[in-house]
Amino acid sequence: GAVVSQHPSWVICKSGTSVKIECRSLDFQATTMFWYRQFPKQSLMLMATSNEGSKATYEQGVEKDKFLINHASLTLSTLTVTSAHPEDSSFYICSASGRVNYGYTFGSGTRLTVV
Amino acid sequence: AQKVTQAQTEISVVEKEDVTLDCVYETRDTTYYLFWYKQPPSGELVFLIRRNSFDEQNEISGRYSWNFQKSTSSFNFTITASQVVDSAVYFCALSEADFNKFYFGSGTKLNVKP
Numbered sequence: 632g633a634v635v636s637q638h639p640s641w642v643i644c645k646s647g648t649s650v651k652i653e654c655r656s657l658d659f660q661a662t663t664m665f666w667y668r669q670f671p672k673q674s675l676m677l678m679a680t681s682n683e684g685s686k687a688t689y690e691q692g693v694e695k696d697k698f699l700i701n702h703a704s705l706t707l708s709t710l711t712v713t714s715a716h717p718e719d720s721s722f723y724i725c726s727a728s729g730r731v732n733y734g735y736t737f738g739s740g741t742r743l744t745v746v
Numbered sequence: 747a748q749k750v751t752q753a754q755t756e757i758s759v760v761e762k763e764d765v766t767l768d769c770v771y772e773t774r775d776t777t778y779y780l781f782w783y784k785q786p787p788s789g790e791l792v793f794l795i796r797r798n799s800f801d802e803q804n805e806i807s808g809r810y811s812w813n814f815q816k817s818t819s820s821f822n823f824t825i826t827a828s829q830v831v832d833s834a835v836y837f838c839a840l841s842e843a844d845f846n847k848f849y850f851g852s853g854t855k856l857n858v859k860p
Contacts, residue, residue: 663846665846665847665848667848667850673852674837674850674851674852674853675791675837675848675850676850677847677848677849680847722789724789724791726846726848728846736793737783737790737791737793738790739789739790740789740790740791742789
């Protein structure tokens with residue numbers, strides 16, 4: 632149990648375009664989902680926390696208008712990187728938390744490259 | 747504020763050697779959770795262990811063992827008889843009891859050479 636699926640696993644996009652990343656809880660209801668970013672050879676940093684049906688809470692320094700988070704259902708949260716630039720190239724990973732899973736299962740991550 | 751420190755950036759050992767990865771944390775919470783994750787080159791995070799702040803018992807799982815000491819705010823991870831497949835980046839992390847967001851250390855890259 633407690634499986635978190637993330638899609639796509641990798642994406643290459645042109646500068647200025649938008650990219651959507653999906654995070655799904657497959658076998659439990661995720662009331663909260665977390666989005667992290669990891670730059671090459673660095674640690675994972677929390678970007679935002681999303682609760683189902685309400686607005687996401689962003690960490691300091693993360694632009695909410697650039698990283699749009701939607702958590703419209705108990706099994707799906709999406710992160711959209713709008714007007715992507717090369718400096719947004721990173722590894723994005725989500726985790727989901729519900730009554731049976733305390734956020735220690737992560738998705739497999741999405742490697743975004745903006746060219 | 748929560749903080750996790752992994753002072754060892756990179757460690758290289760020869761297969762069959764034992765290796766200990768250090769983790770020191772800071773928190774003002776009395777209830778918290780500590781974790782270790784393995785991140786292979788493919789990028790996914792592989793869960794290794796979760797320990798709550800009230801359980802200081804050391805744990806052993808096969809070749810892996812963990813030493814949790816609240817007195818020194820440390821949660822160290824030892825791999826016994828290391829293998830090449832253990833090569834990865836290992837992260838120590840701390841989470842608050844209520845909201846489950848994680849604070850990660852900077853990671854330790856372990857290279858196990860044959």
